[in-house]
Each structure stands twice: as structure tokens, then as C-alpha cells.
Amino acid sequence: MDKQSILEKQKKYLWPSYLLYYTEPLALDHGEGLYVWDVEGHRYLDFFGGILTTSVGHKNPKVTERAKAQIDKIIHTSTLYPHENVVNLAEKLAELAPGDLSMSFFTGSGTEADETAVMLAKAATGNQEVIALRHAYSGRSTLAMTLTGISAWRIGGTQIPGVKHALNPYCYRCPLRMSYPSCGVACAEDVEEVIKTTTSGRIAAFIAEPIQGVGGFITPPPEYFKIVADIAHHYGGLFIDDEVQTGFGRTGTYWFGIEHWGVEPDIMTMAKGIANGFPLSNTMTTPEIAETLTTQGLTISTFGGNPVSTAASLATIEVMEEEASPEHVAQVGALLRSGLEKLQEKYPLIGDVRGKGLMQGVEVVANRESKEPAPKAVNELFEATKARGMLIGKGGMYGNVIRIAPPLTATEDHIAEALDILDHAFADVQKRY
Ligand SMILES: Cc1ncc(COP(=O)(O)O)c(C=O)c1O
Structure with missing residues (x-):
């Protein structure tokens, strides 16, 4: 089924209270490992794993x-x-x-x-x-x-x-x-x-x-x-x-x-x-x-x-x-964390980086002094990462925390790819703040 038909039926038959990510919701078709594809064939690096659930990757053969x-x-x-x-x-x-x-x-x-x-x-x-x-x-x-x-x-x-x-x-x-x-x-x-x-x-x-x-x-x-x-x-x-x-x-x-x-x-x-x-x-x-x-x-x-x-x-x-043992998660998680901390040095939008292992949060603020939450910037970061082929999650009382939680089978290469996409996305969005 094509994307438009799915979105139309979603609107017509499913409660409007469904919380859907992205300005244009993403109709997923299939996945493999750390990647998912939408019905139009676009590939995304999945760094939210269906809300921290796809722990050993999509279509894991075993x-x-x-x-x-x-x-x-x-x-x-x-x-x-x-x-x-x-x-x-x-x-x-x-x-x-x-x-x-x-x-x-x-x-x-x-x-x-x-x-x-x-x-x-x-x-x-x-x-x-x-x-x-x-x-x-x-x-x-x-x-x-x-x-x-x-x-x-x-x-x-x-x-x-x-x-x-x-x-x-x-x-x-x-x-x-x-x-x-x-x-x-x-x-x-x-x-x-x-x-x-x-x-x-x-x-x-x-x-x-x-x-x-x-x-x-x-x-x-x-x-x-x-x-x-x-x-x-x-x-x-x-x-x-x-x-x-x-x-x-x-x-x-x-x-x-x-x-x-x-x-x-x-x-x-x-x-x-x-x-x-x-x-x-x-x-x-x-x-x-x-x-x-x-x-x-x-x-x-x-x-x-x-x-x-x-x-x-x-x-x-x-x-x-x-x-994907807890030791593996600690190791790739440390890479992810240090990469995010480097981004924090570059982009004032990043007020805080926290979490453990492959559960890392980035709190986005309009101003580091006042810590004013910037949920709009988070929405822009969602679109910017999606455009570059990556999925992330959101959270926080003020909707201003990016939740990063890939499948635990993530490798160093996946982490490097994600950090590169985040770097470009933050560079884009930071210009407007
Ligand atoms: C910590 C925690 N407890 C409970 C739940 C509820 O789980 P479910 O959505 O499977 O009912 C969630 C869901 O996000 C959760 O994060």
C-alpha cells in the first residue's frame, strides 16, 4: 500500500489521539538489523528501536x-x-x-x-x-x-x-x-x-x-x-x-x-x-x-x-x-556518550547529556543559563535527522529531551554514523537559535 493511502486510513479510522512522530508520519515497511525502511524505500538508522524494544535488531534471524x-x-x-x-x-x-x-x-x-x-x-x-x-x-x-x-x-x-x-x-x-x-x-x-x-x-x-x-x-x-x-x-x-x-x-x-x-x-x-x-x-x-x-x-x-x-x-x-552483552553495551555506550559530549561542546542547544550505556538523553535548551526548554528545536532536530536517514526518540516533561536508544547490537560503525547525522542536524538547527 502506498504512503498516502496508509496516512489517509490512519486519519479516517484511528483515533486522532494516536501520538505520531514527525510532521509527515513515517509509514514503516520492513527492517533488518539497525535499519528500517519506509514504504517508499527510504532507509533509516533506527536509534529508538520502537521505544527501546527492538533490543537485538530488526528481523534478527535467531x-x-x-x-x-x-x-x-x-x-x-x-x-x-x-x-x-x-x-x-x-x-x-x-x-x-x-x-x-x-x-x-x-x-x-x-x-x-x-x-x-x-x-x-x-x-x-x-x-x-x-x-x-x-x-x-x-x-x-x-x-x-x-x-x-x-x-x-x-x-x-x-x-x-x-x-x-x-x-x-x-x-x-x-x-x-x-x-x-x-x-x-x-x-x-x-x-x-x-x-x-x-x-x-x-x-x-x-x-x-x-x-x-x-x-x-x-x-x-x-x-x-x-x-x-x-x-x-x-x-x-x-x-x-x-x-x-x-x-x-x-x-x-x-x-x-x-x-x-x-x-x-x-x-x-x-x-x-x-x-x-x-x-x-x-x-x-x-x-x-x-x-x-x-x-x-x-x-x-x-x-x-x-x-x-x-x-x-x-x-x-x-x-x-x-x-550484545551488557559489556558490549557499556563499550559502545561509552563511545556514544563521549561523542554526544563533544557535540555538547559545539552546540549551545545541548544543555545536558545523561544516561547510561545505550540509553543516552540530550536535553535541548534555548539558553544554557536560564535552561529554558526548547521543544521546538527538538521537533526541528527530529525533521533534520529524519531527512538524513535516522530515527530518534523524544521525552521529558517539557518535550525537550532527545532519547537515543538503538538496538543493543549497535556496532562502533553505527554509533559513528549516528553521531555524524546528529552533528549535521544540530549544525542546521543551531543556526536558528
Ligand atoms: C518505565 C515504564 N514503565 C511502564 C511502561 C508501560 O509499558 P507499556 O507501554 O508496555 O504498557 C513504560 C512504557 O513506556 C515505561 O517506560
């Missing part, structure tokens, strides 16, 4: 082959019947996950994984209240939108009671107008203040992303998570670590983002990169915590742990182990 083989056997079973792929994946994840996290509950999306985590935390603690962070993103159910800390993503007023938001560790725009390290990570103490002043004093959970994804790759100082996890425990709560974006080696060196800070979560959620684009998510916890839900009632997930998605996930993890 993933495709294993999914096809599973389709030929059985596509769907539901969580009512144990399946070989599901138990093998759970076993593999128990091996990769930090601490005592060895028990999985599979669902179909990050939203469901976070929902499941909160349900479990309430059951395990007997408490009801939950602390989330400002600028967080948890998904699109009513609870997930309530946990989210960005107004644009909280459609409908978000009415779940008992969710409170603490200050986030946003060093570039410190909510306390302090600077690290002299601040003593004062923002972490706000979690305690919020518990003491706005809850009953006993919480079910504190939920946070190791690096806030949709929030604009906001990366906390190293001490942060130890302090907040201790506070959560002190007030009877569990620490829910949302690894939907940061999981599966994305941040380099480790399989999961939280491991950078040596903190063991009580519950961990994952989705996106887990199966290279097949719908799958998981909520992991310890055997003791998992046990507490059994006395509370019944729970199923019709699509959870689908045999095809779990086959794809097992293959995805194998490919990561062979050619």
Missing part, C-alpha cells in the same frame, strides 16, 4: 526462526497450562535477576507488569499506599497513569487513591535548587517527608525507574536508590524497581539498571526489550513475597507468557549473551 517454529506448534495456551518456554524463560530470568528475585509472573505489557507489582506489594504488606516519583511513567491503565508523574500522560484526572509523588532526582533541574554533591542527595529524603506527611505512615511500596525513561532519561546520583529503598522498608513498604526501559542490558555492564547502585529490589518489572518486540512483560519477586498473593484470591493473564513471545524472549536473551 528470534524470527524460533518464533516461527513455535507458531507451527502452538500459538496460545493462556496461563492456565504450564508451558516449556514459559518455565525455561522464568528459570533463565531467575539466573539473570539480582538478589533473591527468582519468581516470575508473565503478562503482556509494561502497564500490566506494574499493575501486578502494586497488587502484589499490597497483598504482601497489608498496606495500601504507594509512593511514586514526579516525572515517572508507569503506563496507561488508571493505576499506571496515577503512578505517572507527568501531567500530559495522566488523562482523566487519575483517580486511584493512596498514590503520592515525591521529588525526583533531576540534578539538571534540581527541584530543591541545589547541586550535587553538596546537596547531600536531599531529594531522596523527600520520600520520607511525603510518607510522614501525606500517608498513614505505613506504605505498600515505593516504585521507581532506575533511570526515568519517558521523563527524559533522568539519571539519579549514585547514593539515591540505597537511601530511598531503606526509607521504603522502614515504613513497611517494598521497593518496586520498574525496569521496563532499563532492563536487559540497556544501561550497560549489568543486566538490570538498578545493579549500577547495588540495591536489591523486592519486586522488579520488565517488558519492552524482553522479547525484541513480541508482546511480553514480567513481574519478578522473591519466593516469600510471591507466596503472599496465593491467599488473596485468583489472578490470570490470558495472553501472559504467550508461547511465541516466550520463545522469542529466550532467543533474544541468547543473542544478547552472544553478541
Whole structure:
């Protein structure tokens, strides 16, 4: 089908609330490795991976082959019947996950994984209240939108009671107008203040992303998570670590983002990169915590742990182990980071560069002194990179953060190609600021 027909049908039959990137939305046709092609045959270097999801590249032969083989056997079973792929994946994840996290509950999306985590935390603690962070993103159910800390993503007023938001560790725009390290990570103490002043004093959970994804790759100082996890425990709560974006080696060196800070979560959620684009998510916890839900009632997930998605996930993890390990991500991620920092020296539009591994954010500002966000410049950078054959992502409360997150199979050559395109795009756009 040609581009115009796709765009016309999109407009006629799909809700206008679909968020589509680019002035002229991009109708993709196929992909291979780090590249995707639109229906007109234009090729793009994919540095957003379908929102940090295509973790081992498009049309990865191993993933495709294993999914096809599973389709030929059985596509769907539901969580009512144990399946070989599901138990093998759970076993593999128990091996990769930090601490005592060895028990999985599979669902179909990050939203469901976070929902499941909160349900479990309430059951395990007997408490009801939950602390989330400002600028967080948890998904699109009513609870997930309530946990989210960005107004644009909280459609409908978000009415779940008992969710409170603490200050986030946003060093570039410190909510306390302090600077690290002299601040003593004062923002972490706000979690305690919020518990003491706005809850009953006993919480079910504190939920946070190791690096806030949709929030604009906001990366906390190293001490942060130890302090907040201790506070959560002190007030009877569990620490829910949302690894939907940061999981599966994305941040380099480790399989999961939280491991950078040596903190063991009580519950961990994952989705996106887990199966290279097949719908799958998981909520992991310890055997003791998992046990507490059994006395509370019944729970199923019709699509959870689908045999095809779990086959794809097992293959995805194998490919990561062979050619896109956390060490590889750390190495190419360091190249990407130093290249972006060089661009920051050249272009005043770049206020901040942050993140870890292949999860790098560039905060774009109209003025480095005032840090005035420049979302319009980001839109221009989107068009300029697209014109040069590269896809990037966007985030941040003010829509002024470029999110760069290629498949983990990215090589040094891909990084060099991306940096060259970004260099030219920034040179173009900077002229107007
Ligand atoms: C950290 C985080 N948690 C949860 C979600 C929700 O995941 P999904 O869109 O698969 O429901 C997202 C999605 O972007 C996310 O980034």
C-alpha cells in the first residue's frame, strides 16, 4: 500500500489521539538489523528501536526462526497450562535477576507488569499506599497513569487513591535548587517527608525507574536508590524497581539498571526489550513475597507468557549473551556518550547529556543559563535527522529531551554514523537559535 493511502486510513479510522512522530508520519515497511525502511524505500538508522524494544535488531534471524517454529506448534495456551518456554524463560530470568528475585509472573505489557507489582506489594504488606516519583511513567491503565508523574500522560484526572509523588532526582533541574554533591542527595529524603506527611505512615511500596525513561532519561546520583529503598522498608513498604526501559542490558555492564547502585529490589518489572518486540512483560519477586498473593484470591493473564513471545524472549536473551552483552553495551555506550559530549561542546542547544550505556538523553535548551526548554528545536532536530536517514526518540516533561536508544547490537560503525547525522542536524538547527 502506498504512503498516502496508509496516512489517509490512519486519519479516517484511528483515533486522532494516536501520538505520531514527525510532521509527515513515517509509514514503516520492513527492517533488518539497525535499519528500517519506509514504504517508499527510504532507509533509516533506527536509534529508538520502537521505544527501546527492538533490543537485538530488526528481523534478527535467531528470534524470527524460533518464533516461527513455535507458531507451527502452538500459538496460545493462556496461563492456565504450564508451558516449556514459559518455565525455561522464568528459570533463565531467575539466573539473570539480582538478589533473591527468582519468581516470575508473565503478562503482556509494561502497564500490566506494574499493575501486578502494586497488587502484589499490597497483598504482601497489608498496606495500601504507594509512593511514586514526579516525572515517572508507569503506563496507561488508571493505576499506571496515577503512578505517572507527568501531567500530559495522566488523562482523566487519575483517580486511584493512596498514590503520592515525591521529588525526583533531576540534578539538571534540581527541584530543591541545589547541586550535587553538596546537596547531600536531599531529594531522596523527600520520600520520607511525603510518607510522614501525606500517608498513614505505613506504605505498600515505593516504585521507581532506575533511570526515568519517558521523563527524559533522568539519571539519579549514585547514593539515591540505597537511601530511598531503606526509607521504603522502614515504613513497611517494598521497593518496586520498574525496569521496563532499563532492563536487559540497556544501561550497560549489568543486566538490570538498578545493579549500577547495588540495591536489591523486592519486586522488579520488565517488558519492552524482553522479547525484541513480541508482546511480553514480567513481574519478578522473591519466593516469600510471591507466596503472599496465593491467599488473596485468583489472578490470570490470558495472553501472559504467550508461547511465541516466550520463545522469542529466550532467543533474544541468547543473542544478547552472544553478541550484545551488557559489556558490549557499556563499550559502545561509552563511545556514544563521549561523542554526544563533544557535540555538547559545539552546540549551545545541548544543555545536558545523561544516561547510561545505550540509553543516552540530550536535553535541548534555548539558553544554557536560564535552561529554558526548547521543544521546538527538538521537533526541528527530529525533521533534520529524519531527512538524513535516522530515527530518534523524544521525552521529558517539557518535550525537550532527545532519547537515543538503538538496538543493543549497535556496532562502533553505527554509533559513528549516528553521531555524524546528529552533528549535521544540530549544525542546521543551531543556526536558528
Ligand atoms: C518505565 C515504564 N514503565 C511502564 C511502561 C508501560 O509499558 P507499556 O507501554 O508496555 O504498557 C513504560 C512504557 O513506556 C515505561 O517506560
